[in-house]
Amino acid sequence: MLKIDHLTKRYGDTLAVNDLDFEVTPGVVTGFLGPNGSGKSTTMRVIIGLDRPTKGRATINGKTYDQFKSPLHEVGALLDAKALDPARSARNHLRALALANRIPVTRVDEVLEFVGVASVAHKRVGGFSLGMSQRLGIAGALLGDPGILLFDEPVNGLDPEGIRWIRDFFRSLAKEGRTVFVSSHLMSEMAVSADQIIVIGRGKFITSGSVDELTATATGTVFVRSTDVGGLTRVLSDLHAGVVPANDEGLSVSGLTSDQIGEAAFAAGITVWELTPQRASLEDVFMDLTADSLEYGHSSNVVVP
């Protein structure tokens, strides 16, 4: 069980993570969603003990990372695929990690084979493409056969085939009962690869839930086409609806249901050609949520001591 316990991390004047508090459950792929600079990487760095929290802590099965003598058996992490000594071979990179955690060298060859870089294992990693480095990073994360896996923006730099491979791979890890915690700033990616999603913005927790739950909470918009766009805009604006022009001489209306719009148009004697409720995409939800967090974010920056 991975638990983020009222975690706050401040770098100088910047509040990178602000009282984050959540748990990541095993058996599912959990997406960690937030815009760039929202504190995802910082949270992951604290989890694996690279950065010291200002307040709070991150625990793995009740322990902080530095309490593990052989941490690669507990947590496997891929934070930055290019953070390797370019002069060392892929195999020696993994062997060094394995030695420090008493992992047999046979396991090194096993994971190299699994991620598909065995053929270049003796080459220096400086010449690796980002995709190959990502695969090597995944091999490193799997080395100790850990119950918890962290991936920071893992699809960056992968080709479509690689992205598909990694999605299936996350699912299979989760199916084996592991905790899989994957960060991304791409909502579209999370919508297809994650089961549960935790959304943060400006270092603060915003919401969490399944993809369906998150899209259900959002109020959708209604697409309306009419003979009298100007008249209908006035009528709907009087009802405090949000009205913005949409393509095809239509309007995108928020704050009212399609029923309410139809009734209002009928009462005003305006002909309506089309009235289509638009289901909010995860992307819309995300934009709404993080837009809010920007406003709250400014004031909260000053509050925390």
Added chain:
Amino acid sequence: MSHAPTLVDITRSEWLKFRSVRATLIGVVTFLVLTIGLAALITLVIKSNWSQRSTLDKLAFDPVTTSLVGVFLAEFAVGVMGARFITSEYASGAIRSTLAAVPRRVHLVAAKIIVLLVTFFILSEIVVVVAFELGQFIYRTGHLPWASLSNATDARAVAFAGIYLTLLTLMGFGLGLIFRTTSTTISVYVTLLLIVPIITAFLPSSWQNDISKYLPSNLGRAMMSPDLSGSSFAWDTSAILLLVYTCAIVGAGTYLLTQRDA
């Protein structure tokens, strides 16, 4: 889960990291060439000019230190290797995967120190003995005064030349822990060994004598000199002082590593 890894496991990991990059090989070869090559060069020059020397010059001749003069170039090679053992990890970002595998940072430093200490002690002792023997061989063939390891004072001077290089390797490593970037670390290291002595040379001579004997390079000179000159510390005091400097620098670096975000 297998048994918890010990310092031995972490040391084996660091040893693999140390020997699995080409920069190590290049550094070691540079170290050998500088020390042994310079020993050959200088002693040959001395030998060919011997007949033109004054009697006073001949009396002041020290066959030990002249054969070990390469140490004062090699100290830069070993310092850079010591520094790079940690700064190259910061440069590439590999320090993050290292610390993820070894979160007990004091253990990591201990393992790296063991690797550097053992490797550079053995290497340095071999190199200075070879340089010394080569130099003495050249002196012997020219019928110059020559020294021998069977003389305890001379053997001590040679052995401590190796210890001097070993301590400077660790000093470079300690500075690397503190400054983290290769360029800054090497700048500070060179300043300490090369620039500070130049600056002190401009001080009034009464100050100069008080300050300069504390400088690492002068401690090294005292450590590897068979006879004591008046203005420096004795070889044993010098060695202890240099050890204290090294421990202080490595200690400060280790403390900073445990406190800082990686």
